Amino acid sequence: MTGAERVVYTDGACRGNPGPGGWAWAEPGGAWAAGSDPDTTNQRMEITATLEAAERFDGPLRIVSDSTYVVHCWRDRWWAGWERRGWRNSSKQPVANRDLWEQLVPHFRDRADLRLEWVKGHSGDEMNDLVDRLAVRAAVLGRDDAGEEPPPPDLLDEVGPDVVGRSAERPAPADPTQRDSRVPTGWRLAVVGLRSDALAGSPSGAFLVDRLAAILTAQLELHEDLVVLSGLRPGAEELGARAAGRAGVPWVAVLPYPDPTAGWPEVDAARFADLVGGATRTVVLERRRPVDVAGRRAALARRDGWLRSVVDAAVVVTDGLDEAAEDQRVRYEQALERRGLEGEVWHLELPEV
Secondary structure, eight states: OOHHHHHHHEEEEEESSOOOOOOOEEEETEEEEEEEEEEEEEHHHHHHHHHHHHHOSSSEEEEEESOOHHHHHHHHTTHHHHTTTTTTTTSSSOOOOOHHHHHHHHHHHTTTEEEEEETTTTSOOHHHHHHHHHHHHHHHHHHHEESOOOOOHHHHTEEETTTTOOOOSOOOOOOOOGOOOTTTTTTEEEEEEEEEEEEESSHHHHHHHHHHHHHHHHHHOOTTTEEEEEEEOBBBBHHHHHHHHTTTTTTTEEEEOOTTTTTOOHHHHHHHHHHHTOSEEEEOOOOOSSHHHOOOOOOOOHHHHHHHHSSEEEEEOOOOSHHHHHHHHHHHHHHHHTOOOTTTTEEEEEEOO
């Protein structure tokens, strides 16, 4: 006979990235545990918190976490691809934090009664706030603790109100998303990669729109405030906007300067205007249209940099050959890792059709 499902919340924190870190898990109204590591990262603490909870409890278990990194690994079965490729990710790079994943993945693979659920951090969820405070406390004090009953308020207050409660999965760096009024609110995702006038209307393009729409639908379940940002260049960016429309996800057209279609053939300009008309919002980054080709090319590069600096996740479409698309994948991975969003870049390779 199968027992009742337990619910356990987990969280990880880190003072600096890397730096002293802490992890915690807690049952609503019940047991809890927290631990520390003097030199670690945000993501390692998130994995450790989930691992500690999974190893503590047998039987049906639901782990609630605000880490998309951990939840996506379970939900989207990243681990299956890692094992199949000899612990390399879809970009053929060694899987980060392999030592911890190798301990956690057997729980994902072998426990049919285990499931993970994402909760938005700092959204007023009482239990998410509790494990956040416990993880931060462990990181600050470097102390391991546990109890069979909910922790008392005086224990949570030991490190002071100026420190407790600062989640570290998404640190607070000098971040343009906090200063730039043009940045849309929500979980911002960009679709980038291959640039091609031939993709739209082709069998490959139809496949990509279908696949991207499925990805966005799954992301919407994890992030109810999902919004897609698109530069609308022909190829992956345009198809990403069309996929957002199909999936019912709001999307924002991000233009480098006013009147970007000046000089285009009428049919192309009309097609672009029709596409922009489907956007929830249009952001124009610069006040004036550059007068020459070199200036417009530089403005496009600035727009690409702006997108990398403000998104929370990206899907990069490649064909395994295009160097510019591969370069974008690397740039997005580096940009998001600097903001503590490792694991939020997905690689979608165009199949042979």
